[in-house]
Amino acid sequence: MTSANFNAEGIIRLSDKEFRMISELVYDRFGINLTDKKKALVRGRLNSLVKSQGFTNFKSYYQSVIEDPTEGSLLSLIDRISTNHSFFFREAEHFDVLTKRVLPKLCRVLEKQSTAGQPASLRIWCAGSAAGEEPYTLAMVLAEYFGLKIERWDIGLLATDISVSALGQAVDGSYTEQRVAGVPASYRKYFSKTGPDRYDVADKIKRMVLYKRLNLMREQYPFKGKFHVIFCRNVMIYFDPETKKKLVGKFHRYLHESGYLFIGHSETLGKDPGIYRYVQPTVYQKV
Ligand SMILES: C[S@@+](CC[C@H](N)C(=O)[O-])C[C@H]1O[C@@H](n2cnc3c(N)ncnc32)[C@H](O)[C@@H]1O
Numbered sequence: 001m002t003s004a005n006f007n008a009e010g011i012i013r014l015s016d017k018e019f020r021m022i023s024e025l026v027y028d029r030f031g032i033n034l035t036d037k038k039k040a041l042v043r044g045r046l047n048s049l050v051k052s053q054g055f056t057n058f059k060s061y062y063q064s065v066i067e068d069p070t071e072g073s074l075l076s077l078i079d080r081i082s083t084n085h086s087f088f089f090r091e092a093e094h095f096d097v098l099t100k101r102v103l104p105k106l107c108r109v110l111e112k113q114s115t116a117g118q119p120a121s122l123r124i125w126c127a128g129s130a131a132g133e134e135p136y137t138l139a140m141v142l143a144e145y146f147g148l149k150i151e152r153w154d155i156g157l158l159a160t161d162i163s164v165s166a167l168g169q170a171v172d173g174s175y176t177e178q179r180v181a182g183v184p185a186s187y188r189k190y191f192s193k194t195g196p197d198r199y200d201v202a203d204k205i206k207r208m209v210l211y212k213r214l215n216l217m218r219e220q221y222p223f224k225g226k227f228h229v230i231f232c233r234n235v236m237i238y239f240d241p242e243t244k245k246k247l248v249g250k251f252h253r254y255l256h257e258s259g260y261l262f263i264g265h266s267e268t269l270g271k272d273p274g275i276y277r278y279v280q281p282t283v284y285q286k287v
Pocket residue numbers: 029030031032082083084085086087090127128129130131134160161162163166214215216217232233234235238264
């Protein structure tokens with residue numbers, strides 16, 4: 001199929017101007033910084049969506065997205081653009097820091113603060129949770145850490161993402177053999193084999209996580225309370241320094257005093273991050 005709008009492989013051409021319009025929209029609404037190097041990626045990821053909606057050029061597609069009074073078109077767009085790559089026990093030393101350094105300290109304080117007869121409450125937020133690998137890892141780690149004592153705790157584990165399809169997969173909690181391959185043997189008990197290439201997360205782990213769609217670029221987040229720990233790993237790599245700084249400032253507002261922020265291993269707030277205390281690389285504490 002070749003015409004002015006298609007290349008020899010039937011892929012719709014994306015002009016520099018069209019790419020700029022789309023990347024500005026994605027940056028304004030989602031903070032994702034699509035540099036010129038991402039042009040081929042954008043074209044590749046949007047091509048079938050644009051065609052399936054009957055458009056033969058990106059300009060008309062873009063117009064339809066910005067004129068859509070519902071958020072539907074924009075959400076389908078970001079679903080294609082966002083990178084939801086994740087895996088169980090990614091950057092595993094964070095879970096060691098959590099169970100060996102953070103939770104023992106935090107739980108002592110929280111137990112003291114809890115009123116007699118009431119379970120102590122622990123709130124964790126996984127921001128940019130992709131298809132559930134990270135929040136389910138956290139839930140499994142918490143289940144192991146607390147053991148039977150978990151009954152005496154009120155644990156809130158919130159997982160949010162902008163991608164509707166990633167959230168759908170997360171809620172299903174069903175993964176292929178390849179995706180659970182990295183789960184340590186001692187955690188395999190939290191999965192059951194439900195098909196030739198299917199492993200489902202145990203219901204008790206699924207029940208620990210509440211999934212919500214949330215755009216991190218919102219000025220305010222619809223949360224009632226604050227969190228003791230926030231995981232936001234491998235999300236800010238897509239943001240420019242200004243967006244990242246603003247987001248880290250917002251996380252600060254939603255953290256309890258001395259709460260912890262975990263970021264991805266290729267990310268940093270620097271060694272003098274101002275409103276946070278540097279605990280160790282990629283782990284910070286609210287001051
Ligand atoms: C590469 S994944 C990281 C997943 C997981 N945190 C990890 O480290 O494995 C990045 C996630 O951030 C989400 N994301 C990107 N921009 C976002 C935004 N503005 N609001 C909410 N989530 C966003 C993407 O949809 C994607 O699922």
